[in-house]
Amino acid sequence: MKTPRAMIASFDTPGGLLHAAEEVRDKGYTRFDCHSSFPIHGMDDAMGLKRSPLGFIVGGMAVLGAVVGMGLQGWVTTVDYPLIFSGKPLWSWQAYIIITFAMLVLFGAFGTVLGMLFLNRLPRWHHPLFTSDRFASVTDDGFFISIEADDPKFDPEQTAAFLASIGGKDIETIEGEAR
Protein backbone atom coordinates (compact mmCIF):
# COMPACT_ATOMS: atom_id res chain seq x y z
CA MET A 1 0.00 0.00 0.00
CA LYS A 2 1.61 3.26 -1.19
CA THR A 3 0.89 6.43 0.70
CA PRO A 4 2.22 9.99 0.30
CA ARG A 5 5.42 10.48 2.31
CA ALA A 6 6.47 13.96 1.26
CA MET A 7 5.91 16.68 -1.26
CA ILE A 8 8.69 18.54 -3.01
CA ALA A 9 8.80 21.73 -5.03
CA SER A 10 11.78 23.18 -6.86
CA PHE A 11 12.98 26.78 -6.96
CA ASP A 12 15.29 28.49 -9.39
CA THR A 13 17.63 30.45 -7.13
CA PRO A 14 18.98 30.31 -3.58
CA GLY A 15 17.19 33.60 -2.93
CA GLY A 16 13.90 32.15 -4.08
CA LEU A 17 14.41 29.17 -1.79
CA LEU A 18 15.21 31.45 1.15
CA HIS A 19 12.04 33.52 0.77
CA ALA A 20 9.95 30.42 0.22
CA ALA A 21 11.37 28.96 3.44
CA GLU A 22 10.16 32.03 5.32
CA GLU A 23 6.68 31.58 3.85
CA VAL A 24 6.56 27.90 4.78
CA ARG A 25 7.73 28.72 8.31
CA ASP A 26 5.13 31.47 8.69
CA LYS A 27 2.38 29.19 7.42
CA GLY A 28 3.06 26.96 10.42
CA TYR A 29 4.68 23.93 8.87
CA THR A 30 7.25 22.28 11.13
CA ARG A 31 8.40 19.13 9.35
CA PHE A 32 9.92 20.62 6.23
CA ASP A 33 13.42 21.06 4.86
CA CYS A 34 15.19 23.17 2.27
CA HIS A 35 17.63 21.31 0.07
CA SER A 36 20.57 22.80 -1.79
CA SER A 37 24.05 21.76 -2.85
CA PHE A 38 25.67 24.29 -0.53
CA PRO A 39 24.70 25.95 2.74
CA ILE A 40 22.76 29.19 2.22
CA HIS A 41 23.40 32.13 4.53
CA GLY A 42 20.42 33.06 6.63
CA MET A 43 18.55 29.82 6.00
CA ASP A 44 18.56 28.77 9.65
CA ASP A 45 16.58 31.88 10.60
CA ALA A 46 14.38 31.61 7.53
CA MET A 47 13.41 28.10 8.59
CA GLY A 48 13.15 29.02 12.26
CA LEU A 49 15.72 26.47 13.40
CA LYS A 50 17.30 26.48 16.84
CA ARG A 51 21.05 26.52 17.34
CA SER A 52 22.78 23.20 16.82
CA PRO A 53 23.58 21.54 20.16
CA LEU A 54 26.65 19.88 18.67
CA GLY A 55 29.06 22.12 20.59
CA PHE A 56 27.94 20.65 23.92
CA ILE A 57 28.48 17.09 22.66
CA VAL A 58 31.96 17.98 21.45
CA GLY A 59 32.84 19.83 24.65
CA GLY A 60 31.75 16.88 26.74
CA MET A 61 33.71 14.43 24.65
CA ALA A 62 36.82 16.62 24.73
CA VAL A 63 36.73 16.81 28.54
CA LEU A 64 36.21 13.06 28.68
CA GLY A 65 39.22 12.56 26.41
CA ALA A 66 41.42 14.69 28.62
CA VAL A 67 40.30 12.85 31.75
CA VAL A 68 40.87 9.46 30.10
CA GLY A 69 44.31 10.55 28.85
CA MET A 70 45.56 11.93 32.13
CA GLY A 71 43.86 9.16 34.10
CA LEU A 72 45.40 6.38 32.03
CA GLN A 73 48.90 7.78 32.36
CA GLY A 74 48.55 8.56 36.05
CA TRP A 75 47.15 5.14 36.88
CA VAL A 76 49.77 3.28 34.84
CA THR A 77 52.75 5.20 36.19
CA THR A 78 51.73 5.31 39.85
CA VAL A 79 49.64 2.18 40.43
CA ASP A 80 49.89 -0.49 37.77
CA TYR A 81 53.47 -0.20 36.55
CA PRO A 82 55.47 2.22 38.72
CA LEU A 83 58.97 2.70 37.33
CA ILE A 84 61.38 5.54 38.02
CA PHE A 85 62.86 7.26 34.97
CA SER A 86 65.73 9.75 35.38
CA GLY A 87 64.94 10.27 39.03
CA LYS A 88 61.60 11.91 38.28
CA PRO A 89 58.61 11.47 40.60
CA LEU A 90 56.15 8.75 39.67
CA TRP A 91 53.36 11.30 39.31
CA SER A 92 55.12 13.62 36.82
CA TRP A 93 52.04 15.27 35.40
CA GLN A 94 53.99 17.78 33.32
CA ALA A 95 55.19 14.97 31.06
CA TYR A 96 51.62 13.71 30.64
CA ILE A 97 50.25 16.97 29.26
CA ILE A 98 51.02 16.20 25.63
CA ILE A 99 49.25 12.85 25.53
CA THR A 100 46.38 14.34 27.53
CA PHE A 101 46.06 17.06 24.92
CA ALA A 102 46.21 14.57 22.06
CA MET A 103 43.44 12.52 23.65
CA LEU A 104 41.36 15.67 24.17
CA VAL A 105 41.58 16.50 20.47
CA LEU A 106 41.00 12.91 19.40
CA PHE A 107 37.88 12.40 21.52
CA GLY A 108 36.61 15.85 20.55
CA ALA A 109 37.00 15.04 16.86
CA PHE A 110 35.19 11.72 17.23
CA GLY A 111 32.47 13.53 19.16
CA THR A 112 32.15 16.04 16.34
CA VAL A 113 31.83 13.53 13.54
CA LEU A 114 29.68 10.98 15.34
CA GLY A 115 27.59 13.71 16.98
CA MET A 116 26.96 15.37 13.64
CA LEU A 117 25.92 12.07 12.09
CA PHE A 118 23.63 11.36 15.04
CA LEU A 119 21.95 14.78 14.91
CA ASN A 120 21.50 14.41 11.14
CA ARG A 121 20.21 10.83 11.48
CA LEU A 122 22.91 9.66 9.08
CA PRO A 123 23.81 7.30 7.57
CA ARG A 124 20.38 6.70 6.05
CA TRP A 125 20.44 5.33 2.55
CA HIS A 126 16.72 4.69 2.04
CA HIS A 127 15.06 8.07 2.48
CA PRO A 128 11.84 8.38 0.39
CA LEU A 129 13.17 11.53 -1.31
CA PHE A 130 15.68 9.38 -3.17
CA THR A 131 12.82 7.81 -5.16
CA SER A 132 12.36 11.08 -7.06
CA ASP A 133 14.47 11.37 -10.21
CA ARG A 134 14.14 15.12 -10.24
CA PHE A 135 15.47 15.39 -6.69
CA ALA A 136 18.86 14.05 -7.85
CA SER A 137 19.75 17.52 -9.11
CA VAL A 138 19.82 18.74 -5.50
CA THR A 139 23.55 18.06 -5.29
CA ASP A 140 24.18 19.91 -8.55
CA ASP A 141 22.07 22.98 -9.28
CA GLY A 142 18.65 22.19 -7.83
CA PHE A 143 16.93 23.97 -4.94
CA PHE A 144 14.05 22.15 -3.28
CA ILE A 145 11.63 22.44 -0.41
CA SER A 146 10.30 19.19 0.97
CA ILE A 147 7.34 19.00 3.31
CA GLU A 148 6.81 15.67 5.01
CA ALA A 149 3.43 14.00 4.98
CA ASP A 150 3.40 13.54 8.74
CA ASP A 151 3.48 17.27 9.30
CA PRO A 152 0.23 18.16 11.16
CA LYS A 153 -0.67 20.77 8.55
CA PHE A 154 0.01 18.50 5.57
CA ASP A 155 -2.85 18.08 3.14
CA PRO A 156 -2.19 16.74 -0.35
CA GLU A 157 -4.18 19.39 -2.18
CA GLN A 158 -3.78 22.44 0.04
CA THR A 159 -0.03 21.95 0.45
CA ALA A 160 0.44 21.61 -3.30
CA ALA A 161 -1.54 24.79 -3.89
CA PHE A 162 0.42 26.59 -1.22
CA LEU A 163 3.79 25.53 -2.67
CA ALA A 164 2.69 26.72 -6.10
CA SER A 165 1.57 30.06 -4.65
CA ILE A 166 5.03 30.78 -3.22
CA GLY A 167 6.80 30.13 -6.51
CA GLY A 168 7.45 26.40 -6.34
CA LYS A 169 7.69 24.51 -9.62
CA ASP A 170 7.49 20.87 -10.57
CA ILE A 171 5.50 19.98 -7.48
CA GLU A 172 5.73 16.27 -6.90
CA THR A 173 4.23 13.98 -4.32
CA ILE A 174 6.60 11.30 -3.18
CA GLU A 175 4.99 8.04 -2.25
CA GLY A 176 6.35 5.23 -0.23
CA GLU A 177 5.32 2.21 1.74
CA ALA A 178 3.07 3.12 4.64
CA ARG A 179 4.85 3.18 7.98
Added chain:
Amino acid sequence: MWWVLFGFASSGTLILLGSLGWLVWEGTGVWGLNNPVGWGWAIVNFVFWVGIGHAGTLISAILFLLRQKWRTSINRFAEAMTIVAVICAGIFPGFHVGRFWVAYYLAPVPNQMGVWPNFRSPLLWDVFAVGTYFTVSLMFWYVGMVPDLATLRDRAKTKIRRLVFGFLSLGWRGGNRQWQHYEVAYLLLAGLATPLVLSVHSVVSTDFATSLLPGWHTTIFPPYFVAGAIFSGFGMVLTLTLIARKVYGLENIITIGHLEKMNKIILVTGSMVGYAYIMEFFISWYSGNIYEVFTFVNRAFGNYAWAYWIMMTCNVITPQFFWFKRVRRSVPMMFVLSIFVNIGMWFERFVITVTSLSRDFLPSSWDYYAPTLWDILTFVGSFGLFFTLFLLFLRFLPAIAMSEVKGVLPQADPHRSDGPAQSEEAVIEGAAP
Protein backbone atom coordinates in the same frame (compact mmCIF):
# COMPACT_ATOMS: atom_id res chain seq x y z
CA MET B 1 48.72 11.27 -19.19
CA TRP B 2 47.31 9.98 -15.91
CA TRP B 3 48.30 6.43 -16.81
CA VAL B 4 51.88 7.50 -17.57
CA LEU B 5 52.19 9.24 -14.22
CA PHE B 6 50.49 6.36 -12.48
CA GLY B 7 52.89 3.93 -14.13
CA PHE B 8 55.89 5.79 -12.75
CA ALA B 9 54.32 6.18 -9.32
CA SER B 10 53.24 2.59 -8.93
CA SER B 11 56.70 1.37 -9.99
CA GLY B 12 58.00 3.51 -7.13
CA THR B 13 55.59 1.79 -4.79
CA LEU B 14 56.94 -1.56 -5.90
CA ILE B 15 60.46 -0.33 -5.12
CA LEU B 16 59.23 0.63 -1.67
CA LEU B 17 57.67 -2.76 -1.07
CA GLY B 18 60.80 -4.51 -2.33
CA SER B 19 63.20 -2.53 -0.16
CA LEU B 20 61.00 -2.89 2.91
CA GLY B 21 60.74 -6.60 2.21
CA TRP B 22 64.51 -6.89 2.10
CA LEU B 23 64.75 -4.88 5.32
CA VAL B 24 62.37 -7.23 7.10
CA TRP B 25 64.13 -10.30 5.74
CA GLU B 26 67.64 -9.16 6.56
CA GLY B 27 67.20 -6.69 9.44
CA THR B 28 67.90 -3.00 9.92
CA GLY B 29 71.58 -3.68 9.23
CA VAL B 30 70.86 -3.14 5.54
CA TRP B 31 70.53 0.54 6.32
CA GLY B 32 73.63 2.72 6.77
CA LEU B 33 73.16 3.19 10.51
CA ASN B 34 76.24 2.92 12.70
CA ASN B 35 77.39 3.87 16.16
CA PRO B 36 76.93 6.77 17.04
CA VAL B 37 74.52 7.55 14.17
CA GLY B 38 71.59 5.39 15.28
CA TRP B 39 69.09 7.68 13.58
CA GLY B 40 69.67 8.04 9.88
CA TRP B 41 67.47 8.51 6.87
CA ALA B 42 64.52 6.85 8.56
CA ILE B 43 64.02 9.70 11.02
CA VAL B 44 65.00 12.26 8.38
CA ASN B 45 62.33 10.96 6.05
CA PHE B 46 59.79 10.69 8.85
CA VAL B 47 60.21 14.33 9.84
CA PHE B 48 60.25 15.35 6.17
CA TRP B 49 56.94 13.65 5.39
CA VAL B 50 55.18 14.69 8.58
CA GLY B 51 56.25 18.27 7.96
CA ILE B 52 54.78 18.22 4.47
CA GLY B 53 51.42 17.27 5.87
CA HIS B 54 51.21 20.46 7.91
CA ALA B 55 50.36 22.73 4.99
CA GLY B 56 47.19 20.76 4.39
CA THR B 57 45.98 21.25 7.94
CA LEU B 58 46.96 24.90 7.93
CA ILE B 59 44.96 25.45 4.75
CA SER B 60 41.95 23.43 5.84
CA ALA B 61 41.76 24.55 9.47
CA ILE B 62 43.54 27.82 10.21
CA LEU B 63 42.67 29.53 6.94
CA PHE B 64 39.07 28.39 7.42
CA LEU B 65 38.88 29.99 10.86
CA LEU B 66 40.47 33.14 9.45
CA ARG B 67 37.76 33.24 6.73
CA GLN B 68 40.31 33.08 3.90
CA LYS B 69 37.87 32.12 1.17
CA TRP B 70 40.55 31.51 -1.43
CA ARG B 71 41.43 28.31 0.42
CA THR B 72 38.38 26.51 -1.00
CA SER B 73 40.06 26.03 -4.36
CA ILE B 74 43.02 24.12 -2.92
CA ASN B 75 41.90 22.74 0.42
CA ARG B 76 40.77 19.33 -0.80
CA PHE B 77 44.11 18.79 -2.56
CA ALA B 78 46.01 19.91 0.46
CA GLU B 79 44.05 17.71 2.86
CA ALA B 80 44.56 14.69 0.65
CA MET B 81 48.25 15.50 0.52
CA THR B 82 48.33 15.65 4.32
CA ILE B 83 46.84 12.21 4.70
CA VAL B 84 49.07 10.63 2.08
CA ALA B 85 52.16 12.32 3.51
CA VAL B 86 51.41 11.10 7.04
CA ILE B 87 50.97 7.56 5.69
CA CYS B 88 54.42 7.83 4.07
CA ALA B 89 55.83 9.25 7.30
CA GLY B 90 54.45 6.41 9.39
CA ILE B 91 56.29 3.80 7.34
CA PHE B 92 59.73 4.94 8.52
CA PRO B 93 59.48 4.74 12.32
CA GLY B 94 57.21 1.72 11.88
CA PHE B 95 59.95 -0.21 10.13
CA HIS B 96 62.78 1.39 12.05
CA VAL B 97 61.66 -0.49 15.17
CA GLY B 98 63.12 -3.55 13.46
CA ARG B 99 60.35 -6.04 14.07
CA PHE B 100 57.54 -4.03 12.59
CA TRP B 101 54.97 -6.73 13.36
CA VAL B 102 55.28 -5.84 17.03
CA ALA B 103 55.09 -2.09 16.41
CA TYR B 104 51.79 -2.17 18.29
CA TYR B 105 53.85 -2.32 21.50
CA LEU B 106 53.97 1.45 21.09
CA ALA B 107 50.26 1.64 21.82
CA PRO B 108 49.11 1.30 25.43
CA VAL B 109 47.62 -2.16 24.95
CA PRO B 110 46.99 -4.20 28.13
CA ASN B 111 49.02 -7.38 27.84
CA GLN B 112 49.79 -10.50 29.79
CA MET B 113 53.31 -9.28 30.59
CA GLY B 114 51.86 -6.39 32.57
CA VAL B 115 54.16 -3.98 30.71
CA TRP B 116 53.18 -0.48 29.63
CA PRO B 117 54.96 2.00 27.36
CA ASN B 118 56.86 4.89 28.95
CA PHE B 119 54.50 7.85 28.95
CA ARG B 120 57.34 10.23 29.84
CA SER B 121 59.15 9.57 26.56
CA PRO B 122 58.84 12.03 23.68
CA LEU B 123 58.89 9.09 21.29
CA LEU B 124 55.61 7.92 22.78
CA TRP B 125 54.23 11.47 22.68
CA ASP B 126 55.00 11.30 18.99
CA VAL B 127 52.94 8.14 18.58
CA PHE B 128 49.94 9.89 20.13
CA ALA B 129 50.50 13.21 18.38
CA VAL B 130 50.94 11.74 14.91
CA GLY B 131 48.23 9.13 15.44
CA THR B 132 45.74 11.80 16.50
CA TYR B 133 46.86 14.02 13.67
CA PHE B 134 46.26 11.31 11.10
CA THR B 135 42.86 10.35 12.50
CA VAL B 136 41.61 13.92 12.80
CA SER B 137 42.89 14.83 9.32
CA LEU B 138 41.18 11.79 7.86
CA MET B 139 37.86 12.66 9.52
CA PHE B 140 38.12 16.30 8.47
CA TRP B 141 38.82 15.28 4.90
CA TYR B 142 35.98 12.78 4.80
CA VAL B 143 33.40 15.00 6.44
CA GLY B 144 34.31 17.79 4.02
CA MET B 145 33.84 15.38 1.14
CA VAL B 146 30.41 13.95 2.04
CA PRO B 147 28.32 16.54 0.11
CA ASP B 148 30.62 16.19 -2.90
CA LEU B 149 30.38 12.41 -2.73
CA ALA B 150 26.61 12.86 -2.86
CA THR B 151 27.09 14.89 -6.05
CA LEU B 152 29.09 12.05 -7.55
CA ARG B 153 26.38 9.62 -6.45
CA ASP B 154 23.70 11.62 -8.24
CA ARG B 155 25.78 11.97 -11.39
CA ALA B 156 27.01 8.38 -11.47
CA LYS B 157 26.57 6.63 -14.80
CA THR B 158 27.36 3.07 -13.72
CA LYS B 159 25.81 0.93 -11.03
CA ILE B 160 29.13 0.33 -9.27
CA ARG B 161 29.84 4.04 -8.99
CA ARG B 162 26.33 4.71 -7.77
CA LEU B 163 26.62 2.04 -5.10
CA VAL B 164 30.09 3.04 -3.93
CA PHE B 165 29.45 6.76 -3.83
CA GLY B 166 25.97 6.17 -2.47
CA PHE B 167 27.46 4.19 0.38
CA LEU B 168 30.22 6.71 1.07
CA SER B 169 27.93 9.74 0.94
CA LEU B 170 25.89 8.25 3.81
CA GLY B 171 22.56 9.28 2.28
CA TRP B 172 23.30 13.00 2.25
CA ARG B 173 20.24 14.98 1.10
CA GLY B 174 21.54 18.53 1.27
CA GLY B 175 18.69 19.61 3.52
CA ASN B 176 19.31 22.69 5.59
CA ARG B 177 18.55 20.74 8.75
CA GLN B 178 21.62 18.69 7.80
CA TRP B 179 23.69 21.65 6.67
CA GLN B 180 23.04 23.34 10.00
CA HIS B 181 24.73 20.62 12.05
CA TYR B 182 27.24 19.99 9.30
CA GLU B 183 28.50 23.55 9.30
CA VAL B 184 28.90 23.54 13.07
CA ALA B 185 30.73 20.21 12.83
CA TYR B 186 33.06 21.58 10.18
CA LEU B 187 33.80 24.66 12.25
CA LEU B 188 34.48 22.57 15.37
CA LEU B 189 36.73 20.17 13.48
CA ALA B 190 38.66 23.15 12.14
CA GLY B 191 38.96 24.43 15.69
CA LEU B 192 40.19 21.05 16.92
CA ALA B 193 42.65 20.67 14.05
CA THR B 194 44.08 24.17 14.47
CA PRO B 195 46.16 23.45 17.58
CA LEU B 196 47.36 20.28 15.87
CA VAL B 197 49.10 22.38 13.21
CA LEU B 198 51.24 23.83 15.96
CA SER B 199 51.42 20.87 18.31
CA VAL B 200 52.32 17.92 16.08
CA HIS B 201 55.61 19.23 14.80
CA SER B 202 56.40 20.70 18.21
CA VAL B 203 56.08 17.20 19.62
CA VAL B 204 58.21 15.83 16.79
CA SER B 205 60.85 18.40 17.71
CA THR B 206 60.85 17.22 21.33
CA ASP B 207 62.23 13.90 20.04
CA PHE B 208 65.37 15.95 19.49
CA ALA B 209 65.06 18.79 21.98
CA THR B 210 64.62 16.68 25.12
CA SER B 211 67.89 14.87 24.45
CA LEU B 212 71.19 16.26 25.74
CA LEU B 213 72.98 16.26 22.40
CA PRO B 214 74.57 19.55 21.28
CA GLY B 215 72.63 21.06 18.40
CA TRP B 216 69.44 19.33 19.53
CA HIS B 217 69.04 20.45 23.13
CA THR B 218 67.46 23.85 22.46
CA THR B 219 64.17 25.55 23.21
CA ILE B 220 63.91 27.11 19.76
CA PHE B 221 63.10 23.74 18.23
CA PRO B 222 59.29 23.64 18.51
CA PRO B 223 58.54 26.97 16.76
CA TYR B 224 61.40 26.44 14.35
CA PHE B 225 60.11 23.00 13.38
CA VAL B 226 56.55 24.28 12.95
CA ALA B 227 57.64 27.12 10.66
CA GLY B 228 59.76 24.67 8.68
CA ALA B 229 56.89 22.22 8.43
CA ILE B 230 54.51 24.81 7.01
CA PHE B 231 57.24 26.06 4.69
CA SER B 232 57.98 22.59 3.33
CA GLY B 233 54.29 21.71 3.18
CA PHE B 234 53.45 24.72 1.06
CA GLY B 235 56.39 23.87 -1.17
CA MET B 236 54.88 20.43 -1.76
CA VAL B 237 51.32 21.73 -2.15
CA LEU B 238 52.59 24.12 -4.77
CA THR B 239 54.46 21.40 -6.65
CA LEU B 240 51.41 19.13 -6.69
CA THR B 241 48.91 21.88 -7.45
CA LEU B 242 50.88 23.16 -10.39
CA ILE B 243 51.03 19.68 -11.90
CA ALA B 244 47.37 18.86 -11.26
CA ARG B 245 46.27 22.28 -12.49
CA LYS B 246 48.09 21.70 -15.75
CA VAL B 247 47.03 18.09 -16.26
CA TYR B 248 43.35 18.69 -15.43
CA GLY B 249 43.05 22.23 -16.82
CA LEU B 250 41.96 23.83 -13.55
CA GLU B 251 43.37 27.27 -14.31
CA ASN B 252 39.97 28.92 -13.78
CA ILE B 253 39.48 27.41 -10.34
CA ILE B 254 43.01 27.60 -8.97
CA THR B 255 43.86 31.06 -10.23
CA ILE B 256 47.21 32.78 -10.34
CA GLY B 257 45.96 34.90 -7.44
CA HIS B 258 45.59 31.80 -5.27
CA LEU B 259 49.09 30.67 -6.18
CA GLU B 260 50.46 34.09 -5.33
CA LYS B 261 48.93 33.88 -1.86
CA MET B 262 50.63 30.52 -1.30
CA ASN B 263 53.94 32.04 -2.39
CA LYS B 264 53.51 34.78 0.19
CA ILE B 265 53.09 32.15 2.91
CA ILE B 266 56.25 30.43 1.63
CA LEU B 267 58.07 33.75 1.84
CA VAL B 268 56.93 34.37 5.43
CA THR B 269 57.64 30.88 6.77
CA GLY B 270 60.88 30.61 4.78
CA SER B 271 62.10 33.82 6.35
CA MET B 272 61.18 32.49 9.79
CA VAL B 273 63.21 29.37 9.08
CA GLY B 274 66.16 31.48 7.92
CA TYR B 275 65.90 33.56 11.09
CA ALA B 276 65.92 30.37 13.18
CA TYR B 277 69.10 29.13 11.46
CA ILE B 278 70.90 32.35 12.23
CA MET B 279 69.55 32.55 15.77
CA GLU B 280 70.70 28.98 16.48
CA PHE B 281 74.20 30.00 15.47
CA PHE B 282 74.11 33.10 17.62
CA ILE B 283 72.82 31.25 20.69
CA SER B 284 75.45 28.53 20.38
CA TRP B 285 78.14 31.21 20.52
CA TYR B 286 76.35 33.20 23.21
CA SER B 287 75.90 30.12 25.42
CA GLY B 288 79.67 29.83 25.82
CA ASN B 289 79.29 26.05 25.75
CA ILE B 290 82.24 24.64 23.78
CA TYR B 291 80.28 21.60 22.60
CA GLU B 292 77.50 23.78 21.22
CA VAL B 293 79.99 26.07 19.49
CA PHE B 294 81.82 23.11 18.01
CA THR B 295 78.60 21.53 16.70
CA PHE B 296 77.59 24.61 14.78
CA VAL B 297 81.03 25.38 13.39
CA ASN B 298 81.22 21.73 12.40
CA ARG B 299 77.86 21.93 10.65
CA ALA B 300 78.97 24.84 8.50
CA PHE B 301 82.58 23.84 7.87
CA GLY B 302 82.90 20.18 8.88
CA ASN B 303 82.54 17.01 6.88
CA TYR B 304 78.83 17.61 6.25
CA ALA B 305 79.31 21.21 5.13
CA TRP B 306 78.03 20.32 1.67
CA ALA B 307 74.65 19.35 3.13
CA TYR B 308 74.57 22.45 5.31
CA TRP B 309 75.13 24.79 2.39
CA ILE B 310 72.56 23.04 0.22
CA MET B 311 70.12 23.59 3.08
CA MET B 312 71.08 27.25 3.51
CA THR B 313 70.87 27.96 -0.21
CA CYS B 314 67.53 26.25 -0.77
CA ASN B 315 65.77 27.42 2.39
CA VAL B 316 67.16 30.87 3.05
CA ILE B 317 67.84 32.26 -0.41
CA THR B 318 65.10 30.54 -2.47
CA PRO B 319 62.06 32.03 -0.71
CA GLN B 320 63.51 35.54 -0.92
CA PHE B 321 62.79 35.53 -4.67
CA PHE B 322 59.12 35.74 -3.73
CA TRP B 323 59.56 39.36 -2.70
CA PHE B 324 59.15 40.10 -6.39
CA LYS B 325 55.59 40.11 -7.67
CA ARG B 326 56.69 38.90 -11.10
CA VAL B 327 58.21 35.80 -9.53
CA ARG B 328 55.18 35.20 -7.31
CA ARG B 329 52.94 35.21 -10.39
CA SER B 330 55.17 33.22 -12.74
CA VAL B 331 54.20 29.56 -12.89
CA PRO B 332 57.55 28.19 -14.19
CA MET B 333 59.50 30.19 -11.60
CA MET B 334 57.36 29.09 -8.67
CA PHE B 335 57.50 25.49 -9.81
CA VAL B 336 61.30 25.51 -9.82
CA LEU B 337 61.47 27.34 -6.50
CA SER B 338 58.98 24.93 -4.90
CA ILE B 339 61.23 22.03 -5.88
CA PHE B 340 64.16 23.80 -4.25
CA VAL B 341 62.11 24.24 -1.08
CA ASN B 342 61.36 20.51 -1.02
CA ILE B 343 65.03 19.66 -1.45
CA GLY B 344 66.17 22.20 1.11
CA MET B 345 63.78 21.06 3.78
CA TRP B 346 64.81 17.45 3.37
CA PHE B 347 68.43 18.53 3.85
CA GLU B 348 67.49 20.53 6.94
CA ARG B 349 66.34 17.35 8.65
CA PHE B 350 69.43 15.53 7.42
CA VAL B 351 71.73 18.23 8.80
CA ILE B 352 70.01 18.36 12.16
CA THR B 353 69.94 14.61 12.60
CA VAL B 354 73.26 13.47 11.22
CA THR B 355 75.70 16.26 12.03
CA SER B 356 74.84 16.24 15.71
CA LEU B 357 74.95 12.47 16.02
CA SER B 358 78.13 11.85 14.06
CA ARG B 359 80.15 14.29 16.18
CA ASP B 360 79.09 13.88 19.80
CA PHE B 361 81.05 14.62 22.99
CA LEU B 362 83.74 11.96 22.64
CA PRO B 363 86.03 12.07 19.56
CA SER B 364 86.81 8.36 19.86
CA SER B 365 83.18 7.53 19.03
CA TRP B 366 82.93 9.83 16.01
CA ASP B 367 81.97 8.23 12.72
CA TYR B 368 80.82 9.23 9.25
CA TYR B 369 77.33 8.24 8.21
CA ALA B 370 76.42 7.43 4.63
CA PRO B 371 73.18 5.88 3.40
CA THR B 372 73.20 2.52 1.66
CA LEU B 373 71.38 1.63 -1.54
CA TRP B 374 68.45 0.40 0.58
CA ASP B 375 68.09 3.71 2.38
CA ILE B 376 67.91 5.45 -0.98
CA LEU B 377 65.50 2.98 -2.54
CA THR B 378 63.17 3.16 0.46
CA PHE B 379 63.06 6.93 0.26
CA VAL B 380 62.55 6.93 -3.51
CA GLY B 381 59.88 4.30 -3.03
CA SER B 382 58.06 6.44 -0.48
CA PHE B 383 57.69 9.10 -3.18
CA GLY B 384 56.22 6.37 -5.36
CA LEU B 385 53.64 5.54 -2.70
CA PHE B 386 52.91 9.24 -2.17
CA PHE B 387 52.22 9.88 -5.83
CA THR B 388 50.34 6.60 -6.31
CA LEU B 389 47.86 7.42 -3.57
CA PHE B 390 47.60 11.03 -4.64
CA LEU B 391 46.92 10.10 -8.27
CA LEU B 392 44.25 7.63 -7.18
CA PHE B 393 42.65 10.44 -5.18
CA LEU B 394 42.71 12.77 -8.19
CA ARG B 395 41.09 10.17 -10.40
CA PHE B 396 38.37 8.79 -8.18
CA LEU B 397 37.45 11.42 -5.60
CA PRO B 398 36.31 15.04 -5.91
CA ALA B 399 39.60 16.93 -6.06
CA ILE B 400 37.99 20.36 -5.75
CA ALA B 401 35.68 20.99 -2.82
CA MET B 402 32.60 21.68 -4.94
CA SER B 403 30.11 22.49 -2.20
CA GLU B 404 32.63 24.77 -0.49
CA VAL B 405 33.46 26.63 -3.68
CA LYS B 406 29.72 27.14 -4.25
CA GLY B 407 29.33 28.18 -0.64
CA VAL B 408 31.69 31.16 -1.00
CA LEU B 409 30.01 32.45 -4.18
CA PRO B 410 27.88 35.58 -3.85
CA GLN B 411 24.76 33.54 -4.64
CA ALA B 412 25.16 31.63 -1.38
CA ASP B 413 24.36 34.85 0.50
CA PRO B 414 21.00 35.82 -1.03
CA HIS B 415 20.50 38.80 1.27
CA ARG B 416 23.56 40.45 -0.15
CA SER B 417 23.21 39.47 -3.79
CA ASP B 418 19.87 38.39 -5.18
CA GLY B 419 20.45 39.56 -8.71
CA PRO B 420 20.99 37.54 -11.86
CA ALA B 421 23.91 35.14 -11.96
CA GLN B 422 27.21 36.81 -12.73
CA SER B 423 29.59 35.65 -15.41
CA GLU B 424 31.65 32.64 -14.41
CA GLU B 425 34.90 34.55 -14.26
CA ALA B 426 33.48 37.30 -12.08
CA VAL B 427 32.12 34.66 -9.74
CA ILE B 428 35.47 32.95 -9.34
CA GLU B 429 37.28 36.22 -8.84
CA GLY B 430 34.63 37.06 -6.26
CA ALA B 431 35.74 34.01 -4.28
CA ALA B 432 39.21 35.54 -3.98
CA PRO B 433 38.83 38.84 -2.17
